Amino acid sequence: EIVNEHTYNGDPFEIRGLYVTCANPVGNVGNRMNTIEWIKNIDFLVVADIVMSETAKYADIVLPAAYWFEVEDVMGLATNLPFLEYGEKAFEPYAESKSDFEIIKLLAEKLGYGEHFQMSEAEYLTNLFDTDKAREYGISYETLREQNVIRMAPEGFVFADGGEFPTPT
DSSP, rough: HHHHSSEEEEEEEEEEEEEESOOOHHHSSSSHHHHHHHHTTOOOOEEEEESOOOTTTGOOOEBBOOGGSOEEEEEEEEOOEEEEEEEEOOOOOTTBBBBBBHHHHHHHTTTGGGGOOSSSSHHHHHTTOOOOOOOOOTTHHHHHHHEEEEEOOOOOTTTTTTOOSSSOO
């Protein structure tokens, strides 16, 4: 709606550029042809990825994102996986690749928003878990680093158990 009709909830709204990270909409979003059409309507597409994904093939600029083992990061909580996992950095990023955090921080600085990113990745991860919900589950950056994996759903959890899905279709 936003890209094709330049509206959002009936109001004028225009997106001219898109930054894609941690995703491959052309390869993973339903209605692939529709996704390709709206991506073609974006004036400027930047993709940060570890591979030349289907989406990256449409990008004006492809940034080399560091591989999972080259960064400290948190992974998980897909709808069907009840775990949050800590990924320890094993070695330095190859060549000019950078972590998603570092890429976004550098872009923010160049765009004049650097004051919002005056933190390290460890500080960012600490802040990420500074929420009531994270505290309810006993999750913090420190506990995740200590335990490596934290269960985010009760034992016996089954996604869409009994045929109840979070969407109507």
